[in-house]
Amino acid sequence: MAEEEVMNKQVILNNYVEGFPKESDMSLVTDATIRLKCAAADSVLLKNLYLSCDPVMRILMRNPGHDTSSYFTPYAPGSPLSGFGVGRVLDSGHPHFKAGDLVWGTTKWEHYSLITQPQALHKIQHLDVPLSYYTGILGMPGMTAYAGFHEVCSPKQGEYVFISAASGAVGQLVGQFAKLLGCYVVGSAGSKEKVDLLKNKFKFDEAFNYKEEHDLTAALKRYFPEGIDIYFENVGGKFLDAVLLNMRVHGRIAVCGMISQYNLDKPEGVTNLMCLVYKRIHMQGFTVRDYYHLYPNYLDYILPYVREGKVTYLEDIAHGLENGPSALVGLFSGRNVGKQLVSISHQ
């Protein structure tokens, strides 16, 4: 091993995944080495501190023959996973970064990462809030909730808002943003513990456990006797069908994701799309990467709420890179309570 080189632990994808991902789809390997001085201009060497577990990572595990291939670059079997994370700059060949800077953005599932496109990293300026928040409320999920709710949904005070997967990284924020605006907010989640959190910690007006509802359409009718103005879609499939029947005229559906569908070979068919016509519904898919130019506005909006405790953020933190695969897999059975992330190093 040459001088300045260290062994670099990595989580690699063993092969493309079908069905629900398993821990055994990934391996922890320690045979890679990395030089701690990066000579190349315009690249940055990071020490990863926190890694984010996000549902989109399941999509990147698919065989690239899928229709997604031209919109996301899938993982390559044998290579480490990539995803959002927080890191400290160890060395920089890019004029915008210097050793010691803290950053968040796209990194890899390993202890040290050479980032060859550091222009996609955000330098962290505010350190009076937990550093881990830059994988969640102050990072990609926060921007997703902000853009998806305020930009896509055109919300108005007093409107009826429904959020599925509502205790997750994005959902818990959408609900709190809707409450701040004066909306009536109901969320669904998959356990009693999560339902209690939605009502008591995040102050949703109502919440229910979808696993206890045999008839989702009837459940939504119960919580929204006058119908739903805004649906923040994280789940897809049968959920979307039930929501369509309960939407109000001129309702809006922001499609953020469809986590119930990612592990299916063939997605469930959605049958109630004629409701889009009957009710003149506006349904829009979005991804946060179209909205990063609003990140400064978002920080101006969210930081005072975080500092004053008016918005809370619940994290579910696994410790150690070796526990990353288990944490990531847990997203798809709903094992996490709040934003799932992995703490890699404290310094």
Place this chain on the structure above:
Amino acid sequence: MAEEEVMNKQVILNNYVEGFPKESDMSLVTDATIRLKCAAADSVLLKNLYLSCDPVMRILMRNPGHDTSSYFTPYAPGSPLSGFGVGRVLDSGHPHFKAGDLVWGTTKWEHYSLITQPQALHKIQHLDVPLSYYTGILGMPGMTAYAGFHEVCSPKQGEYVFISAASGAVGQLVGQFAKLLGCYVVGSAGSKEKVDLLKNKFKFDEAFNYKEEHDLTAALKRYFPEGIDIYFENVGGKFLDAVLLNMRVHGRIAVCGMISQYNLDKPEGVTNLMCLVYKRIHMQGFTVRDYYHLYPNYLDYILPYVREGKVTYLEDIAHGLENGPSALVGLFSGRNVGKQLVSISHQ
């Protein structure tokens, strides 16, 4: 029969319809009488001249237990069908109308109709164009094409536009409006005759017969190697699934109707909705009734094109109320070539 009364032939619905509608679902009855002087204030007596056959009429034949019931008033078995038509005012108790006026709007499938809400009738001002056009290009289908394309789709010159059911009452206009704007336009239809019309009469760039395509996704890929910016949705089901795979990033789908689904007990499931996220697609259902305030603007737009022959309109005219049921049923097997209407009387 009292003085001033005449026998009034009517087409009534026998019972709620399941599956494809048949002529025998309707009956021509002649046992109703109507007074030709209407005493009531605010009502108008029409002699119907043309009746319009529109796909939405199939939805109104359903048992009102369906989810549509709160958005459309379904037909009542034993009562005449209602729909759009052109008529001449015989007598009026409404200050805005007088005997002799020609109007278009919602009327009934009968020779004479007492209209108790005449505020929904449009007085016809321009008589240098065919009167029947007020069931089509100058009536509801024209406004539907105009609002759906120009208001919902946000079209730009040079964009790639796909229209299903493209030779129908609305589709033939959307394609011509898109060509006028400088878009690349492809339409699908269900026969060689219709495909020839799309290319030669309506000047679409390309057209294809969907019944000859075993793989709609591949067909669309052939006609749109760079993808579709705008889809004007008239068909639904498998068509929508194939289109979703071929949409471009930031594409728009205006959902006007889904005629392939109206005769199914349970609609086909649409499985490719995650494309809404991958490609950040804006999908909007609309109905023309939200846009009638733009009717004067539409007449300013369309009348010069009609007079100069720059927009053409193809009608398929059945003659006689007794041939109405057959004409209406034909919509759902694609028997009509162009806008289907029924001529009832010439005076």
